[in-house]
Amino acid sequence: MAETVAAIIVTYNRLTKLKRSLPSLLEIPDNKLQGILVIDNDSSDGTKDYLKTLQDHRLSILHLKENTGGAGGFNAGVKYFYRKTNWDYAWVMDDDTLVSEQALSKLLEAVSYKPDAAFYASDVRWVDGSPALMNLVKPIADVGNGLYEIKKATFVSLLVRRQCISQAGFPQKEYFIWGDDMEYTERLGRIAKGYFVSGSKVVHEIESNIAAGDIFHEKDSNRLPRYFYEYRNRLLTGRRRTKMMQKIRPYVHTMIDFAKVVFRRTKYKREKIKIIISGTKAGLVFKPIIEYPKGKE
Structure with a gap:
């Protein structure tokens, strides 16, 4: 039986980016992507009105009462996925991530090859096609079929197996922003292995291609x-x-x-x-x- 997938996308006051990332999800056929969950962190920029205009039977929208940060949004999204649905995999991403049918197909091919993994991470690229520095992973071993074992990854096109959530728990909402994805994937990795899927390409539309947590080079x-x-x-x-x-x-x-x-x-x-x-x-x-x-x- 084919694996079922629900995407989880977290947004906060970035309507322009959401108008690019969400349609890229909606374009994926429903036989491959069964659900799309949008977590709105109490946006005030017209996001709520935009979401009202969308018509897709797969779409569920969760409006939070306050901005809980990316960490709080992913906590709410994974919790909703686990408690309210029966789908096999949560496909987690930011609101500035551009995905495709090919990206999901390659993740699902990885599931077929390594079905007992806790998570699968896409190859995240910046807008110019170069590797997105804040989403780089450190391969441990080449396991074939374009897959590499890894210990952690970011919440930018990450496929998480439902069964591992029951053991690892939910993302740490108290992180608010930054580092919640690394902590969570490390926690998942103690349950089962994680893999980098080199054939699954997505684009992270961040403003500049700098590494995460690089305060020294921060100019904003x-x-x-x-x-x-x-x-x-x-x-x-x-x-x-x-x-x-x-x-x-x-x-x-x-x-x-x-x-x-x-x-x-x-x-x-x-x-x-x-x-x-x-x-x-x-x-x-x-x-x-x-x-x-x-x-x-």
């Missing part, structure tokens, strides 16, 4: 407050790892970032120093619990 002052969550969240992710060196790694990376900002020339130096310090201090006492499904599977 409006984005600086987000880095608080980067430094806070990465410490919790490290504490949840099993090996000591993996637990220590986030502290090492933070010290490297701090040294670069302090001793090298960078824009908004003072603000960046304060953010690294405040985020790290918050991370030392940041201990939200993981939500697990109840009464199903």
Whole structure:
């Protein structure tokens, strides 16, 4: 029997991008994509009115009462998928991700080849066709058929197996933004292996192609407050790892970032120093619990 898939797309005040990404989902035939769930993080830019105009039997829309960040949106989406549907796989993505029928087909081919995996990640490209730096994965082993074993990936075209959600729980909504996808896929990876699917190509329409959490090269002052969550969240992710060196790694990376900002020339130096310090201090006492499904599977 063919595997069933529901896409989960989270949006917040990015109507222009949503008008590009959502139609790319709607163009996929319903024999391959059975459901499309849009999580609206209480947008105020006309997103609600736009969603009212769409007519597709697969479409479900969940309007949250406040902006819970990307992490809260993905938590709500995966929770809805698990509790309200019976589909086999959740296909998770941002509202600036352009997908295609081919991208999903290649993910499903990977399911046929490695059916017991926890998750499958697409090859994410920037608008010019180069690899999207914030979505790079680190292959561990080539397992054939264009698949590579990986430990973690981002929420940009990620296929998650329902059965593994019951054991791993839901994404950590308290992260708000940044790092929730890495923590969640690492958690899933402790249940079963994850794979990078090189044949599944998608486009991530971010403004500039910089690596995630790269505060040193950040030039947009409006984005600086987000880095608080980067430094806070990465410490919790490290504490949840099993090996000591993996637990220590986030502290090492933070010290490297701090040294670069302090001793090298960078824009908004003072603000960046304060953010690294405040985020790290918050991370030392940041201990939200993981939500697990109840009464199903």
